[in-house]
Amino acid sequence: MRVLVVEDDDVLQKQLLETLTKKGYAVDVASNGQDALYFGTEYPIDVAIIDLGLPDISGMDVIRQLRSKDITFPILILTARTRWEEKVEGLEAGADDYLVKPFHTEELLARMNALIRRSVGLASPQLICGPITLDTNAQQVKVADSAVELTAYEYKMLEYMMLHSGRVISKTELTEHIYDQDFDRDSNVIEVFVGRLRKKLDPNDEYKPIETLRGRGYRFSIPLKG
């Protein structure tokens, strides 16, 4: 999952970057509205966290401009202001949720997950594909009711594939949504992760959740419930 963090306060920006990276997100950071618009329009962002008090363009205007360009990824507003009038204004501008500073990291993550799920039309925090259950709140994966330990990257990759189950996902797309830096497209890191996921999810090779489509990418073949 690729997250755009738009925050002008250095300390908070760094904190968010660290927390989110640790949780396995690919993070792009912007300190002002101009950069935010650039990242928002040019990068395959899955969710954006936008602080309303930015030095150049106000966060509200950034949201309006993004929405006017038909950019649909969910946006979470961060604001120090607690007035309802401002919250409503932000939501009317095109944001999907708001979080008032100071906030708990868990709450931010829960809201972000909810927004990502909602953007693909899911209401439940649990993604269920056949025997595989992924709890986005607890960040836990179970296969046939037994817990499976995944690394943060593996988890994010599985989450992305399950959210887009049934669709062909190219290696480039996976790379873009999992990694924040440009990374060697020819390397076999994705293959390695997919191999590990298959082994962890389906050690006995009975469900075959991830199909490989030669030259095109991968497909999560078990349909998502709900």
Next chain:
Amino acid sequence: MINSIQSRLVLSASVVLFCFLGLAGFVLNSAYQKGAQSAQNDRLQIHLYSLLGKAELSKNKRLVIPSSLSDPRFMQVDTGLYAYIFNMEGNVVWRSASSTGEKVDVVDSLQPGQKTYIHGVDESRPNVELHYKAILENSVGGLNTFEFVIVDATDAVNNQNAAFRSVLWQWLGGISFLLIIMQFFIIRLSLEPLRGIVKDLEKIQQGAAKHLSNDYSSELTDIANTLNRLIDNERTHLDRYRNTLADLAHSLKTPLSVLTGLYEQQSLTPADIETLQVQTLQMRQLVDYQLQKAAAKGHLTLVASLKIQPIIQQIITSLDKVYFDKKITPIKNIDYDILFNAEKGDMFELFGNLLDNAYKWANATVRITLQKIDNKEGVKGIQIIIEDDGPGIPADKLDEVLRRGIRADETTQGHGIGLAVVSELVSLYEGQLESDVSPLGGQQWRISLPDRSIT
């Protein structure tokens, strides 16, 4: 100087007065002059007729004036009244005795039976000439044409005119002076209440008075009332800010001292970390609560009433977005035309907090009712009912929920400070907040706010 109402009024009244009296003077003067002139013309005509009556034509067509003229001024030199008779060749055939040393010219263009008046100056004496061409007939039917001229000095008339003018202007000047003086006093008297307000405002500024008294004049009653409300509002705001600041400072002291206690620990135990969390959370809520409390404005005296329905609609649309997953059905039972005298931000806080809580706790349904109160006891205002089908708030927790900055349940997502803010706002608007069990099964909040607008 030009900025004072009094000088403006005096100045404009004076300008109007001068224009009016000047114009009146001009009209009167010219009417008088015209009258004097036509009177003189009439006199000349009478002289002419009497001369014509006396003139006769002899059998050999010569002019004969048999007797002396009626006006003795024709007999004396320098009286200013002269008479001449010219023949067709322009030679004088007769002249009055008074005309010795005087001179007059004929008017060639004059036709028989025609007369003309000529104003001129003769030897520095202004005069008017009446020329008349007449055809006389003798006893045997012979005709001859003569030009009759009567000259009269106009200095007497001019003097009379000048005397009238001077009297006229003196009177008009006197009257305008009097009127201006009166105007000055009338304006001064009329503006006295305004001066009173200014004086009282100065007193308020110096702290010698708290309010404007209300005995200025009926036209100023509304202004005085509004100013008084404004003064009250400002005072309440100031008090609230002051109290908020004091409350905030005091309430932060407890968590701060708890946190200070943690300094002495070499390392933090899980219990300490929990203390840290609880205390910082509490501080955060205190700050939030006091900030919102300070931002509340209350009834506004000087603005138009606010339409409530769009605010509710905006909030519901926003909450539908935020609580998308819960698929809440909002039932709106709203009087669209309701206007209420309140600050927009306050209404956003009130409805935002109540509806947010309802959405948060509801299973599937939230109902909002907004209606007018206009009962027999003369109480006017609005009633707001917000209810949900959630678990509701137990009666024993209610007090806690409404108290400042304390969560009904510290650990889970709670009612937060929202309801404390609502309670604060309701009391600011002098309204009532009641809690009950909703027919939907969950919490019901009933709020009535009285109308305080000036009608």
